[in-house]
Amino acid sequence: QVQLQESxxxxxxxxxxLSLTCTVSGGSISSGDYYWSWIRQPPGKGLExxxxxxxxxxxxxxxxxxxxxxxxxxxxxxxxxxxLSSVTAADTAVYYCARGILxxxxxxxxxxxxxxxxxxxxx
Amino acid sequence: SxxxxxxxxxxxxxxxxxxxxxxxxxxxxxxxxxxQQKPGQAPVLVIYKDSERPSGIPxxxxxxxxxxxxxxxxxxxxxxxxxxxxxxxADSSGTSPVVFGGGTKLTVL
Numbered sequence: 001q002v003q004l005q006e007s008x009x010x011x012x013x014x015x016x017x018l019s020l021t022c023t024v025s026g027g028s029i030s031s032g033d034y035y036w037s038w039i040r041q042p043p044g045k046g047l048e049x050x051x052x053x054x055x056x057x058x059x060x061x062x063x064x065x066x067x068x069x070x071x072x073x074x075x076x077x078x079x080x081x082x083x084l085s086s087v088t089a090a091d092t093a094v095y096y097c098a099r100g101i102l103x104x105x106x107x108x109x110x111x112x113x114x115x116x117x118x119x120x121x122x123x
Numbered sequence: 124s125x126x127x128x129x130x131x132x133x134x135x136x137x138x139x140x141x142x143x144x145x146x147x148x149x150x151x152x153x154x155x156x157x158x159q160q161k162p163g164q165a166p167v168l169v170i171y172k173d174s175e176r177p178s179g180i181p182x183x184x185x186x187x188x189x190x191x192x193x194x195x196x197x198x199x200x201x202x203x204x205x206x207x208x209x210x211x212x213a214d215s216s217g218t219s220p221v222v223f224g225g226g227t228k229l230t231v232l
Contacts, residue, residue: 037221047158047166047209049221063218064124096165103172107213107220109156111177113165 002026004097004114012091012121018084022097022114029078030055035100035108036080038071040093041116048093052100052108053080087121094118125149125214127224134230141197143227145210148191155193156211157186159204160226166209170195197229205231 008020022036029036037052051061053071061069070083084091094116100108127147135141145155155173158166168177170186173193183198193212197204210224 046226047211047223049223060220062221103154105153105213106217107153109154109168109171109211110158110166111168111171113167116165 002099002112004099004112006095006097006114006117008117008119010118010120012087012119013123014088014121015086018082018087018091018095018119018121020082020095020097020117020119022080022082024078024080024099029073029080030075033101035060035102036071036073037098037100037108037110038082039096039098039110039113041096042090042093050082050084050095089121092119092121125219125222127210127212127222129208129210129224129227131225132228132230134232135200136232137200137202139200141200141204141229143195143197143208143229144192145194145212145224146192147212147222147224149215150188150191150193150212152215153212155186155188157184157195158209158211160207160209161205169208200229200231202231205229 003025005023012018035052038050053059068085073080096116097114098110099112157170159169160166173188174186185196207226209226213220
C-alpha cells in the first residue's frame, strides 16, 4: 500500500519561501508510471493543483503559479519537494502531495494522497 | 482560464439517489474524475475516466458523461456519503492540464 507523508514548517513569514517535502513509502518514486504532484486547499475553499514532477526530473506547473514554484525529486530518499517563493496570506492552505497517473490525453489524476499539512503565512 | 462548474450543494434523504453535475466546454474531449472529501481528510478518488470505479469504492458510486456535462451518481445514499465532491478535468488546449470544479457539498438529510 502506497503512503505519502508531507513534512515542513507550519508557519511561514510573508515574502519568504515555503518549503515542503513528501516522503513516499510502499512503492518506488522511480517506478516510471507516476507523476508526483502537489495540490493545495485554502481553508474552507476548493482544490488547486500546483504542479507535478516525473522521477526523471521533468516538471509541469500550474500556469498561475509557475513563476513562484519549484518542484524537485530525490530518488535516493524516495522524496519529492515543493518550494513556493514570495508567499502571501493568500498562500495559506492545506498542502497535499499526491500520486498522479496520466490518462491518454496526458492529464493526471490522483489515486493516492498524503494526509495534508496546513501552512499558514503570517508575520 | 478554464472552469468546471458544479452546484454548491445537493441534498438527499437516505436511500435516495444523489446526482452531482459538473459542466465544462472541454468535457466532450477530456476525461473527468471525481473525488470525495470528508471533513479533515484528504480527497479520495471515487470515479476515474468518466465512469470507472477504483477498487474498494462501493458500487453505488457511478459516473456518466453527456456532452459538456458529467454526472456523479450515488444510488441508495448512506449517511457516510455526506461529504464534499470535486470533479477534475483539463482544458482542451493543454494550457491547464489539471482543473478542479468548485466542489459540491452533499448533505444527507
